[in-house]
Amino acid sequence: MGNSTFHLASITKKVIMALVGLFLVMFLLVHLGLNFTVLILEGDREIFNKAAHFMGTNLIVKIVEVGLFGFLIVHIIVGIVLQLQNWGARPKRYKKRATTQLSFFSRYMIHTGALIFIFLIIHFSDFYFKAKFTDLVPLITYDGKEYHDLGLLTLQKFKMGGFVIGYIIAFILLGFHLNHAFQSAFQSMGWNHSRYMPFIKKVGLVISILIPLGFTIIPLVIYFSEAYSV
Amino acid sequence: MNITLEIWRQKDAKSKGKFVIYKLNDVSEEMSFLEMLDFLNNTLISKGESPVAFDHDCREGICGSCGLYINGWAHGPAHLTTTCELRMTKFKDGDKITIEPWRSKAFPVIKDLIVDRSVFDKIMQAGGFISANSGAAPEANSIPIPKDNADAAFDAAVCIGCGACVAACKNSSAMLFVSAKISQFALLPQGKTEAKERARKMVAKMDEVGFGNCTNTGSCETRCPKGLKLTHIAKMNREFITAKIVAEKST
Structure with missing residues (x-):
């Protein structure tokens, strides 16, 4: 994929980034919705664990999951290719540089992206890979059927101060990334319209605040509340 | 006013190039930026040095020749102006002004501040x-x-x-x-x-x-x-x- 990606037209690459990025935003919203159910303690985290089980076993979800991983990889590869070309387009840098721009965080997409990727590796090895490929996740029985107790694993992680801080930092970075990404995706697809763009920019801003806020409220509640002692 | 200029000098496309510092005294703030460079070039020529090459033509903001990267800004610190429309009123006595050519792989430097x-x-x-x-121009x-x-x-x-x-x-x-x-x-x-x-x-x-x-x-x-x-x-x-x-x- 690498070499042929270099030869795609610049706008084609941008459109790929936009479409895939917007899909990943949708996934974030679904993931966030599921995460909130971990705060429901009744029935030994039954809703969260059953939801996680559904996401891990349902055929349609599994097909979408393959697409999700594929899209994530495409987003990363195309993003890196774009960045390499952009760095290469100015071999000799300016000595003195004053910066102005309309979108500040666009300057740091590769950096925030790389740090989010590191978070994803840790995240996958903590939860996803552990549940898929190892027996390290404790089991719990509801109505005579065994489930992975990912809820317990989550609560344990969110009681660890260092993990919570790292988690919050990762989502602040994601917020920075989304702050540019959402409105930029519409611009890349050519949907910059005098009537709709101000609204799209506002939605982008709200999303870049609410998604990280939603994700980080959960560990904060768990960390500081006695109710979630495990 | 007296100013210090730090200008990119490059003999030709193949040379490496470097920044050279020039002290320029008695610059009038009524000069345009390019007139200030003309003034510098006159003093360089009178000293037998090679003048700084820079692109310019109409000097009224419509030809697009005169791009310079001034103190970190394309066309200098003023907004909605080309380099030729930039006035020395934007600078003050004692300022150091760094002047670079456009930097881009697609715009190779030909000489000093001129890019292709x-x-x-x-x-x-x-x-x-x-x-x-x-044929005849159609009715508009x-x-x-x-x-x-x-x-x-x-x-x-x-x-x-x-x-x-x-x-x-x-x-x-x-x-x-x-x-x-x-x-x-x-x-x-x-x-x-x-x-x-x-x-x-x-x-x-x-x-x-x-x-x-x-x-x-x-x-x-x-x-x-x-x-x-x-x-x-x-x-x-x-x-x-x-x-x-x-x-x-x-x-």
């Missing part, structure tokens, strides 16, 4: 025109054009091809220039016939000559002396995407 921007011509040759039969009012479209096309056509968008962009991307040229034709009936093909060909040439990709940062918009907007880039993207989608299979 002929790739812009290549992009125009790829599709920045309309095909028309020769025979094709009705909505006023809004005519105005919007003119807003795009004000691009003077100076290259400040490329110089200011962190990715050295030429998308604002190319999109202005695509927009100015795409908005008019005469340009519609070849609109899709034009977008495809001009973008292909832009990519080929080594400009970077657009990250929608918007530095170009903030530094364009003619106030061109990112909406042109969105328009170009729309033209390009539809061109790609509707294009027949090539035989």
